[in-house]
Amino acid sequence: MDMDTADMTDTVNLREELEAVGIEEILTQLDRELIGLAPVKTRIREIASLLLIERIRKRLNLTSEVPTLHMSFTGNPGTGKTTVALRIASILHRLGFVRRGQVVSVTRDELVGQYIGHTAPKTKEVLKKAMGGVLFIDEAYYLHRPDNERDYGQEAIEILLQVMESQREDLVVILAGYGDRMDKFFASNPGFRSRIAHHIDFPDYSEPELLAIAELMLGDMNYKFSADAREAFIRYIALRKTQPLFSNARSIRNALDRMRLRQANRLVADLDRVLTADDIMSLEASDVLASRVFLKDRSTVRSAEQARDR
């Protein structure tokens, strides 16, 4: 390659570089606003460092390659994949690896058509909107239907693969989904595997982490647990985790929504009472304990569907 390499005496002040792009802020915000996820946060820091150095190398004419930034996020439902994708987009934007920084989030339905000739325009429509930013494809394995070799998903896959290769400077693709199914998907689509630079695995949350997430969410909504309610919620988490269709932080969010509903009902039931702001902010043990999760007699608790909704 023919490039005038940097003057070897050029110096670089890393701290200034880092401050100039302002990613440190995003990273600390990530630490603060997302509970747990230590391995994910470490990986993101590593990627951010790599890109910072890459950016400096480019300026010093030590590289002219566009790095591959496509990623895959694997993990169970509600482990924060979508949330982290949004943060990654702003990091990439600050560092100048994507020009605009928007995230376009899609699933199979937005990419694949219903009849011949429908898929290519649909996929391209999405790609055009994602140019300059991040295309987040949730449950990417649905693109591939191994049982039907004439499935239109294949056409979308081919267009994606081509753009991921030839327009690396125009957009970053993040494929997300549950671990085992993503593994199978990559095994049958080696084209994707080889175009992806970073695989990030999202672990399930531990019980204390789920509690911390609940308190963070409540705090954001100006609610709080009373001491008893907090104890009850710890038991709630332990029980809920063992039940079907548990989806980590999302289940927590849903549970909190139902507890707020019960709290409101409880307060409205006694119209003569005079309330303080504290009463209105507090969730009590009874709001938690009314959940079906606590029902002793399992045999009367029906299908998994219902169990999830209670």
Next chain:
Amino acid sequence: MRITQGCFSFLPDLTDEQISRQVQYCLENGWAVNIEFTDDPHPRNNFWEMWGLPMFDLRDAAGVMMELNQCRKVYGDRYIRLSAFDSSHGWESVRLSFIVNRPKEEPGFRLERHEVAGRNIRYTTKSYAADRPEGRRYG
């Protein structure tokens, strides 16, 4: 004869880099960008054909350039122009339009004079290219 229609047509042809900058300007103003093509460049021809749908909600010019390159692959021997439509209230019209592709040879126009009653003259411009059937007008 080099056709001059829309913006920038007295300048040398824009490079893709320059086209892309113009498109980005349009997108940042919230205008929808359209790609149109024709083999009949008569200035009164309002009916250029559209390549795909108007492009709403794009953030970056790369999306438009991707379509433009595809259009050039199919209709590279014709005129292609980009137009930017402003849908905001009170405007609701095209704000910018410029040619981004033209045939290698542009045969130009002839001026026809019809003598009518009282030796008055009526003028008509006709495109030489349009004398030939559709699809064979250039090259």
